[in-house]
Amino acid sequence: MPSIPTTIRYRTLTWLTLAASLAYLCRNAVSVAESTIRADIGFSLAQSGWFMGAFFWSYALLQVPSGWLVQRWGTRITLSLFAFIWSLATFGIGVAPGFGLLIVAQLVMGCAQAGIFPASVDSIRHWMPLSQRSLGCGFLAAGMQVGAVLASGLTGLLLEPFGWRWVFVGFAVPGVLWTVGFYLRFRDDPRSDPRVNAAELALIRAGSMAEEAKEDVEEEKKKVEERSGEKRRGASSHIRGHTKEVRTQSSGQWSELLAMTRSPVMWWL
Incomplete structure (x- = not known):
């Protein structure tokens, strides 16, 4: 009699969804408390724009490098590190004595x-099995929105009785607790988790193996087509390559001229 698959994959998905909620709780709390922070610290609306935007500058710049780190070190190490750092940044907002350290805390949170x-x-x-990966992404997106909603409600509710500094210090605590639990319980590969039985592992791997086999067939087909096309290209490939090079250089020169004549001076510098 075949065994019933365990459900460790759903527990893993729960960890990821919770991380998304906590992250969005911390990042969106800043926008709710902005006017209170600005009045207490004493900076201008223009400075507030820098304070609010600092998160997104580092957030955008670190998207690709963070993906590279995940591929190199795995999710268990990187996501634990990211969560711990953004929790420290949230704590940093709560204890920041002035505008400069608020900017630093926002930049660090964006990076993490x-x-x-x-x-x-x-x-x-x-x-997740191939048939359930969209479901997993859906839960992840839902977790983000839940965190945003909680930030709006909880931050506004707690600001008056506790003050904005204690609110951010308090919001940092769940992230630290999550980091410890995630690092202890999560495994990058289901094959490394002793709680996953053979039935669940087969369920997870079934779609993946079919996908990998399909990719192998497509790759081999592409190689065959490339080899057969090499004979037909012949001498004309050199002419097309030269034409493309001339076209690219011409396009680049016109783009540069357009940038110099139509763009603001500071952008060009």
């Missing part, structure tokens, strides 16, 4: 949260 999506998607690829 840039890796949430790459790490989570990589884990979904390893842990």
Whole structure:
């Protein structure tokens, strides 16, 4: 009699969804408390724009590098590190004495949260069957929105009785607790988790193996087509390559001229 698959993959998905909620709780709490922070610290609306935007600058710049780190070190290490750092950044907002350290805390939080999506998607690829990967991404997106809603409600509710500093210090605690639990319980590969039985592992791997086999067939087909096309290209490939080079150089020169004549001076510098 075949054994019933365990459900460790859903527990893994729960960890990832919770991480998304906590991340969005911390990042969105800033926008709710912005006017209170600005009045207390004493900076201008223009400075507030820099304070609010600092997160997104580092968040955008670190998306690709964080994905590379996930591929190199795995989700268990990287996502634990990311969560711990963004929790420290949240704590840093709560204890920052002035505008400069608020900017630093926002930049650090953006750096750390840039890796949430790459790490989570990589884990979904390893842990969810092919037929359930869209479901996993849906739960991840739902977790993000739940965190945003909680930030709006909880931050506004707690600001008056506790003050904005204690609110951010308090929001940092769940992330630290999550980091410890995730690192202890999560495994990058279901084959490394002793709680996963053979039936669940077969369920997870079934779609992946079919996908890999299909990719191998497509890759081999592409190689055959490339080899057969080499004979037909012949001497004309050199002419096309030269034409393309001339066209590219011409396009680049016109783009540069357009940038110099139509763009603001500071952008060009």
